[in-house]
Amino acid sequence: MRILLVEDERKIASFIERGLKEEHYVVDVAYDGENGLFMAEVNTYDLIILDIMLPGKDGMAICKELRRKKITAPILMLTAKDKLRDKVQGLNSGADDYLTKPFAFEELLARVRVLLRRKKTEKTTTLKVADLELDQLRHKVKRADKEVGLTSKEYALLEYLMLNANQIVTRTMISEHVWNEDFDSFTNVIDVHINYLRNKIEKGFKKQLLHTVRGAGYILKDPK
Ligand code: CA
Numbered sequence: 001m002r003i004l005l006v007e008d009e010r011k012i013a014s015f016i017e018r019g020l021k022e023e024h025y026v027v028d029v030a031y032d033g034e035n036g037l038f039m040a041e042v043n044t045y046d047l048i049i050l051d052i053m054l055p056g057k058d059g060m061a062i063c064k065e066l067r068r069k070k071i072t073a074p075i076l077m078l079t080a081k082d083k084l085r086d087k088v089q090g091l092n093s094g095a096d097d098y099l100t101k102p103f104a105f106e107e108l109l110a111r112v113r114v115l116l117r118r119k120k121t122e123k124t125t126t127l128k129v130a131d132l133e134l135d136q137l138r139h140k141v142k143r144a145d146k147e148v149g150l151t152s153k154e155y156a157l158l159e160y161l162m163l164n165a166n167q168i169v170t171r172t173m174i175s176e177h178v179w180n181e182d183f184d185s186f187t188n189v190i191d192v193h194i195n196y197l198r199n200k201i202e203k204g205f206k207k208q209l210l211h212t213v214r215g216a217g218y219i220l221k222d223p224k
Pocket residue numbers: 007008009051052053054
């Protein structure tokens with residue numbers, strides 16, 4: 001899951017970024033409104049966390065602009081103010097939820113999870129393909145009831161493949177949802193990580209779940 005954070009206060013931005021990365025999210029950060037709007041337009045995000053008071057362009061204006069351009073990623077607004085008027089304005093401009101500073105990271109995380117789940121319109125937090133299971137709350141992966149230890153990147157990659165199970169996932173889709181802006185598309189980094197992941201989830205098992213589709217990408221499916 002890839003998240004864009006637009007926050008001009010560096011301390012708060014790095015606190016949120018660090019926390020989200022620990023939860024295996026992929027995070028891009030913009031420190032002003034113009035750049036935030038630009039990044040939200042050119043990249044594909046599963047969620048946008050948007051501060052209201054920003055230099056360049058404020059959060060409300062960005063939110064309106066994104067919705068006008070049919071960018072439907074859920075938006076969580078952050079603000080130092082807790083006046084009802086701002087809340088109403090924020091939600092009117094197209095935001096999905098609202099969080100008042102200061103807040104505990106756990107509170108932000110809870111809102112993030114709800115918004116990401118709402119997008120998927122699923123209530124379950126466990127993804128399953130054949131005997132492979134991924135628990136999105138505890139970040140645990142099991143194959144045939146045996147726990148599989150994954151790195152943060154392998155986990156994010158597997159989660160994305162499982163969310164899109166039974167359909168071809170292209171390298172472009174993977175790079176957009178599992179890597180952040182630092183991704184260099186001229187390397188074979190995705191294939192390398194797919195191989196690491198394959199080794200961990202398939203070694204010793206008869207049934208192959210993760211398949212390479214030549215010239216297209218990858219597919220995770222239950223062969224039955
Ligand atoms: Ca601010």
